[in-house]
Amino acid sequence: MxxxxxxxxxxxxxxxxxxxxxxxxxxxxxxxxxxxxxxxxxxxxxxxxxxxxxxxxxxxxxxxxxxxxxxxxxxxxxxxxxxxxxxxxxxxxxxxxxxxxxxxxxxxxxxxxxxxxxxxxxxxxxxxxxxxxxxxxxxxxxxxxxVMWPPLDEDYKEIEAGMNREVKAREDAGATVESEQKLAPSAEEIEFLRRKLTLMERYATVLHISIFRKPLDERTLPQSFKDSGVFDIRKEFEN
Known part of the structure; x- marks a missing residue:
């Protein structure tokens, strides 16, 4: 039409x-x-x-x-x-x-x-x-x-440079957000494992008290446990 x-x-x-x-x-x-x-x-x-x-x-x-x-x-x-x-x-x-x-x-x-x-x-x-x-x-x-376009003078060049910097800043900000989004699941998994380790330590303490009638203490552990280097699970995990 x-x-x-x-x-x-x-x-x-x-x-x-x-x-x-x-x-x-x-x-x-x-x-x-x-x-x-x-x-x-x-x-x-x-x-x-x-x-x-x-x-x-x-x-x-x-x-x-x-x-x-x-x-x-x-x-x-x-x-x-x-x-x-x-x-x-x-x-x-x-x-x-x-x-x-x-x-x-x-x-x-x-x-x-x-x-x-x-x-x-x-x-x-x-x-x-x-x-x-x-x-x-x-x-x-x-x-x-x-129509002939005029050549860029210094003012236009500065404006163009400023626009390029602004675009670069937006791109960098976008990359940072993307990285944080990718790392978020890993941080959640680490926090979950820490909670589980804390729970395991508490359970070990309760179990030790029920058997030996006293709190779990590194000083009372057998020398073989101390030499094994596996007692402090939290410290080993954080390191």
Missing amino acids: GSKCFTFGLGDNGQLGHGTAMSSCLPELVNGLPHDLVLISIDCGLFHTTVVSSDGEVWCWGMEKGLGLCPDASFTGNDAGDALYPLRVHSPETNGFKFMGPVQVACGAAHTVLVAGDGYRMWAWGRGRSGVLGRGQTTDSYVPCV
Whole structure:
């Protein structure tokens, strides 16, 4: 199922996409878009409109002389440079009409910016005054060009280093918790054995009293027991 696009307002340069240069006070359906087109983003410039579909097609209409549109700029003869119907923008990336990984489109007064590559690439075209196209120049571009990302300065590097330290700290904390979880069963087993040894010592004392009528004392043990080194079970266990 496709999407439908409705526009209204000023239409002097065909920016409404109704096939005329007339304004409209009520929403009207844009003519010329494919019926199965699924739109994910739309934006309006000063005299042009742009939409992006889920499969990477970019459609523009309105004032071509504003340079925000220009998919087929000619400006010859009596051509006003206006597109009254949507036109597809050519993609230098695929040498066709699809941009990979489309995300969002934004229109300036006379230029257009497309976020694509699943958020990792930007394309810009139109009027380049004041460097708005982000390619290190102020010249206009009639075709989409890749926006140049600036090199990281010291502030960005410090932020990135801080983020890396934070990630490392979280990883170390996770490793500590994992180690504690692994050691928890061993600690429980040791505590269980200690309780059993204590119980055995108490039982040995009771047994000694019942037989010899006096408490169990290391000093009263036969020399052979002392030499065996197995009397103090608790001490041997702890060592």
